[in-house]
Amino acid sequence: MKLSFRDVSKTFRSLRGAVPAVRGVDFSVEDGELFVLLGPSGCGKSTILNLAAGLERPTSGEIRFDGEIVASLEGRVFVPPGERNVAMVFQGYALYPHLNVRENIAFPLRVAGEAREEIDRSVVRTASMLGIEDLLRSRPSELSGGQRQRVAIARALVRKPRLFLLDEPLSNLDAALRTATRAELRRLQRSLEVTTLYVTHDQTEAMTLGDRIALLRDGRILQTGTPRDLYEKPQTPFAASFIGPYTMNLLKTDLEEEGGVCSIRIGTERLPLPPDRASGARLLGSRKILFGIRPEHARAHPDSPDPGLRGIVTAVEHLGRETLVTADLGGASLRAIAGEGTLKEGDVARIAIPVDSIHVFPD
Amino acid sequence: MNGERRIGMLHLAGAVAMTIFCLGPIVYMALTAMSHRPDFLAPGAGFAFTAAHFLEVLRTESLHFPEYFRNSLVVSGFSAAFSVSVAAPAAYAVTRLAIPGRVAVLFAVLAVSMFPQVSLVSYLFKLMSAMGWINTYAALVLPYTAWILPLSLWILTSYFSRVPRDIDRAALVDGCGPLEALWKVIVPVAAPGIFSTALLAFIFAFNELLFALMLTTDHRARTIPAGIALFEGLHGETPWGAVMAAATLTVVPVVALTLVFQRRIIQGLTRGAVKE
Numbered sequence: 001m002k003l004s005f006r007d008v009s010k011t012f013r014s015l016r017g018a019v020p021a022v023r024g025v026d027f028s029v030e031d032g033e034l035f036v037l038l039g040p041s042g043c044g045k046s047t048i049l050n051l052a053a054g055l056e057r058p059t060s061g062e063i064r065f066d067g068e069i070v071a072s073l074e075g076r077v078f079v080p081p082g083e084r085n086v087a088m089v090f091q092g093y094a095l096y097p098h099l100n101v102r103e104n105i106a107f108p109l110r111v112a113g114e115a116r117e118e119i120d121r122s123v124v125r126t127a128s129m130l131g132i133e134d135l136l137r138s139r140p141s142e143l144s145g146g147q148r149q150r151v152a153i154a155r156a157l158v159r160k161p162r163l164f165l166l167d168e169p170l171s172n173l174d175a176a177l178r179t180a181t182r183a184e185l186r187r188l189q190r191s192l193e194v195t196t197l198y199v200t201h202d203q204t205e206a207m208t209l210g211d212r213i214a215l216l217r218d219g220r221i222l223q224t225g226t227p228r229d230l231y232e233k234p235q236t237p238f239a240a241s242f243i244g245p246y247t248m249n250l251l252k253t254d255l256e257e258e259g260g261v262c263s264i265r266i267g268t269e270r271l272p273l274p275p276d277r278a279s280g281a282r283l284l285g286s287r288k289i290l291f292g293i294r295p296e297h298a299r300a301h302p303d304s305p306d307p308g309l310r311g312i313v314t315a316v317e318h319l320g321r322e323t324l325v326t327a328d329l330g331g332a333s334l335r336a337i338a339g340e341g342t343l344k345e346g347d348v349a350r351i352a353i354p355v356d357s358i359h360v361f362p363d
Numbered sequence: 364m365n366g367e368r369r370i371g372m373l374h375l376a377g378a379v380a381m382t383i384f385c386l387g388p389i390v391y392m393a394l395t396a397m398s399h400r401p402d403f404l405a406p407g408a409g410f411a412f413t414a415a416h417f418l419e420v421l422r423t424e425s426l427h428f429p430e431y432f433r434n435s436l437v438v439s440g441f442s443a444a445f446s447v448s449v450a451a452p453a454a455y456a457v458t459r460l461a462i463p464g465r466v467a468v469l470f471a472v473l474a475v476s477m478f479p480q481v482s483l484v485s486y487l488f489k490l491m492s493a494m495g496w497i498n499t500y501a502a503l504v505l506p507y508t509a510w511i512l513p514l515s516l517w518i519l520t521s522y523f524s525r526v527p528r529d530i531d532r533a534a535l536v537d538g539c540g541p542l543e544a545l546w547k548v549i550v551p552v553a554a555p556g557i558f559s560t561a562l563l564a565f566i567f568a569f570n571e572l573l574f575a576l577m578l579t580t581d582h583r584a585r586t587i588p589a590g591i592a593l594f595e596g597l598h599g600e601t602p603w604g605a606v607m608a609a610a611t612l613t614v615v616p617v618v619a620l621t622l623v624f625q626r627r628i629i630q631g632l633t634r635g636a637v638k639e
Contacts, residue, residue: 015463053536082538094529098551111538111547155537165536 001066001162001195003035003052004028008061009219010047021047023219024061032193034186038206039216040242045199048216049165052197053088054081065162082111087156088165091172093148095140095155101127102136105154112159126158129188146177153185157192164189164196170205182208203243207231215239237290237361246295246324249334252363255287264291268330269309274355292359298336300325303348309334313347327351389614396611401603416608427582428609431590435569436616438500438586442507443564447557449508450515455545457516458523459531469520476513480573488577502578503586507568514567515560522556523549558624566617587613 010022022044029035037045050056051063054071062072070079087108095104102123109119127133130150140148149169156164169185170178186209189196200206206213207227214224215238223235234240240248253264255278262278263270271291303310311327311334318340325338327349336351343349395401396416403410420428457465487506488497496502526549534544550557575589582590591609594602 012461013463014461050532053532055532055535080540081535082540086536088533088536090529090533092527092529094527094533096530096533096548096552098548098554107534108537111543155533 002028002031002064003163003195003197004064005048005051006062006064008048008051008058008063010044010051010056011059021219022051022058025219025221027214027221027224029195029197031195033211034189034196034198034209036198036200036206036210036213037216038200038203038210038213038242040201043216044219045201045216046167047219049088049167049197049199052163053086053165054079054084084163085159085161086163086165087159087161089149089152089156089167089169091168093140093152093172095148095151097140099140100136101132101138101140101143101151104140104151105136105158107155108159122158126154129157130154145172145174146181149173149181153188157188157194160192161194164192164194166196166198168200169198170200171202185209204245207243215242234292234359237292240292240359240361244294244296246335248359249291249293249295249298250361251291251332251334253289253291253332255289264289266291266309266329266334267311267332269311271309271353273358277355277358277360288363290361290363292361293334293353293357295324295335296337297354297357298334299352299354300327300336300338300343300349301352302342303350306350306352308350308352311349311351313343313345313349316343316345325349392607392614393611395603396607398604401607416604417612420605420608420612423605426594426605426609427585427590428587428612430582431585431587432612434500434582434584435586435588435613438503438507438584439565439568441500441504442511442568443561445504445508446511446515446564447519447561450512450519450560451550451557452542452545453516454519454523455541455549457520459528459541469517472513472516476510480510484573484577487574491578496578498579498581498583498585500584503568503575503584506574506578507571510571510574511564511567515564518560518563519553519556522553522560525556526552562620562624565620569613569617 005025005027008022008025009020012019012021025044025048027035037048039045047056051058051071057078058071058073060073062075062077063070065084069075069077070084071077096107099107105123105126106119109122114122123136124133127136130153132147132150132154135143135147135151138147140151143151149172153169166185170181173181182205198205198209207230210227212224212226213230215222215230217238223230223239225233230239230243234243234248237250241250251266253266255273256263256265256270257278262273262275264273265271300313301308309329311329313325314328314333315326317324319337321340322337323340323343324335325343326333326335329351334351336349338349394403394410397412397414399411399413399415400408402408420426456462457469462468483506491497491502494502530552531544531548534548535541539547569586570588571586572588572592575586576592579585579589585593587609591606591613594606594609
């Protein structure tokens with residue numbers, strides 16, 4: 001099923017005034033695609049999920065399932081959640097505490113009025129798909145977090161929904177379980193080919209799970225693209241710093257031009273820009289730019305005559321095989337990756353910046 | 364004696380004083396009911412056990428106690444059931460819908476419940492007379508339902524607001540309509556709360572005196588509180604032994620209900636619903 005949002009806004013009104021949560025959001029999720037809504041808390045991603053589920057009504061704009069309008073204020077259309085055949089996994093799982101696992105998973109089928117034998121078969125099939133056949137008689141209160149999670153997923157998938165909605169489903173699991181469940185979710189989603197909208201604030205989850213990602217901030221989509229697009233071609237400094245294993249170095253600097261060669265100043269160091277980046281920077285129309293380089297692309301070595309920026313190491317974080325060093329370049333600080341044990345605090349480092357990895361934003 | 368010990372003693376003394384203060388009248392009531400004469404505390408009177416007052420209350424037909432008892436159970440039961448079944452959807456709406464000024468609604472309801480009963484009773488009497496409902500259950504059940512409704516709404520609102528919203532959102536997504544979600548999910552999950560609300564509503568109706576006194580004139584619908592208030596001895600004297608015996612018998616169902624269902628009331632069913 002294809003899900004599309006056309007210029008959808010949602011404003012919450014209370015006595016204290018109107019709070020816009022979603023502002024003019026446009027996107028489509030293709031059939032069978034896993035689409036991630038990524039953003040910090042309060043960016044409106046959960047509201048978008050609730051709008052898709054029908055738990056909230058849009059203030060303006062329209063939502064379509066396979067071209068058919070399911071919510072539009074102007075068109076006076078609103079299909080309630082129960083009639084949309086969507087399934088949702090909540091952050092806190094939201095299992096029915098008064099029902100056992102079997103009854104929890106069977107609940108959507110029961111409400112739909114399916115025959116008892118049919119329900120039993122579907123419940124057992126779904127439970128075995130998730131490896132929870134042994135838990136069918138247990139109550140939610142007797143389960144661990146990971147088991148509750150599986151029950152919630154089973155309840156969502158038991159009736160072959162048109163749209164699968166997940167609201168931070170992994171955030172309550174511990175790190176090891178999170179990685180394992182992430183891989184399993186991906187496998188399940190692929191095998192069922194169900195159109196999926198996945199909300200998270202964790203960029204690692206977004207990068208590893210998503211076919212495409214929409215990055216949100218303050219109720220707006222900043223950028224939509226594949227994980228690789230977002231990593232390699234962030235269009236805003238926010239996207240640049242939000243995505244990636246380490247926060248991107250972003251330094252305010254001036255573009256300088258001398259004899260046709262462009263360069264920028266970083267602290268007391270000068271970095272020549274290759275012509276293509278320089279022209280990109282020139283196109284920004286301002287001399288004031290924001291220079292960006294991901295720490296994992298900047299390589300720090302002990303001082304040598306090789307080209308690169310010179311700086312004094314001020315902090316070293318051990319990552320295992322490598323270390324993340326922070327170096328002071330005479331007033332500007334830059335983080336870069338170095339081999340484990342090659343640099344320590346106070347050392348002079350030489351940081352190589354591969355020109356292909358440089359990002360330039362208007363300041 | 365160190366400070367901690369002294370504080371412990373004070374706590375104990377306070378607790379004992381409180382217990383005596385609360386239970387004293389009830390003990391006195393039970394003892395009077397069982398004593399061969401009501402003034403057993405008077406000098407030289409003495410206490411001798413007798414079950415005569417209880418037997419009198421239960422057997423004397425002119426006292427109509429068994430009828431009062433039955434009337435009380437029926438009237439209180441229906442009043443509790445009605446008020447909870449009206450208050451439950453209302454509490455669901457108040458806790459779940461984005462109604463502007465829902466707090467104002469709640470306080471308006473509370474304010475209405477503050478009307479003194481006396482200010483309503485003469486009007487109620489006229490209404491019920493005109494309807495020809497004096498001495499019927501309806502004459503008591505309807506005003507009781509309305510009178511207990513604000514209390515039920517407030518208690519249920521507090522219980523329902525503790526049921527995580529994601530649970531009914533899940534029910535809505537799983538295909539329930541709003542009322543179905545209330546019935547299949549909220550009500551079972553909040554069952555202990557609903558039960559204790561119903562119990563409180565029952566006790567309120569069970570104890571009510573003024574309406575019962577005004578809206579009944581004979582034993583057909585008269586409830587225990589009005590019945591006891593109107594107990595009269597053969598020669599117009601107050602039959603203290605019988606009054607106390609009747610009162611003691613009246614306490615029994617209320618205490619029994621509370622004791623039997625205490626565990627259900629306290630037990631939280633929401634455990635394990637969501638990750639805390």
